Amino acid sequence: xxxxxxxxxxxxxLLERPVITAPxxxxxxxxxxKRKTSPPYxxxxxxxxFNKREYVVQVLMKVIxxxxxxxxxxxxxxxxxxxxxxxxxxxxxxxxxxxMQLRGNGLLSSIExxxxxx
Numbered sequence: 001x002x003x004x005x006x007x008x009x010x011x012x013x014l015l016e017r018p019v020i021t022a023p024x025x026x027x028x029x030x031x032x033x034k035r036k037t038s039p040p041y042x043x044x045x046x047x048x049x050f051n052k053r054e055y056v057v058q059v060l061m062k063v064i065x066x067x068x069x070x071x072x073x074x075x076x077x078x079x080x081x082x083x084x085x086x087x088x089x090x091x092x093x094x095x096x097x098x099x100m101q102l103r104g105n106g107l108l109s110s111i112e113x114x115x116x117x118x
Contacts, residue, residue, distance in 0.1 A: 041095035043087040046108035063101040
């Protein structure tokens with residue numbers, strides 16, 4: 001807390017309002033710190049025999065923020081030839097959301113922690 005006095009020895013200074021967070025609520029700093037330290041997750045696209053390749057590319061570009069046409073084509077081709085492909089590595093909450101959106105558009109997808117395995 002800072003006190004600003006108008007003149008030395010005189011009262012009536014101005015107090016800055018303290019920043020108070022409600023009990024049980026995390027500050028913005030705590031939330032950013034938690035996001036940075038949360039373990040990353042992989043969103044995995046699985047090959048299927050139902051969806052056309054062009055449709056898979058369109059869905060990837062629609063669902064994944066910043067997905068380019070070239071990246072979407074590469075991911076689709078890798079899943080087609082290898083059975084699966086990593087779509088994106090992100091926080092668990094984002095991975096769950098992306099996975100649900102891919103599934104909602106008829107694609108087979110899953111998530112897994114990115115720390116282990118390949």
